[in-house]
Amino acid sequence: MGRDDRDDGSFDDEPDDVKLDDDSGDSLFQTEADVTCPYCGESVQITLDPDGGEEQEYVQDCEVCCRPWTVHVTYDDEGAADVSADTTE
Numbered sequence: 001m002g003r004d005d006r007d008d009g010s011f012d013d014e015p016d017d018v019k020l021d022d023d024s025g026d027s028l029f030q031t032e033a034d035v036t037c038p039y040c041g042e043s044v045q046i047t048l049d050p051d052g053g054e055e056q057e058y059v060q061d062c063e064v065c066c067r068p069w070t071v072h073v074t075y076d077d078e079g080a081a082d083v084s085a086d087t088t089e
């Protein structure tokens, strides 16, 4: 019972290009992200600071277990953040 049979032809236009594509200065940088704590495994939402630059690394404590993460943030051209949290050890 294929519940989503592939339908050729519905893939012809690119859905990623729908949003506004002007670079007139107000890029929408992502300001929140979910990361998984490397210690306790909980998913925690953190707040990002786009003013910190395209690549950031800082230490932040887990809200659940209070242990320190090293947080890595990388913004791509569209303002989407790639965020990961590692142990500080």
Ligand SMILES: [Zn+2]
Binding pocket: 037, 038, 039, 040, 041, 042, 062, 063, 064, 065, 066, 067
């Ligand atoms: Zn934790």
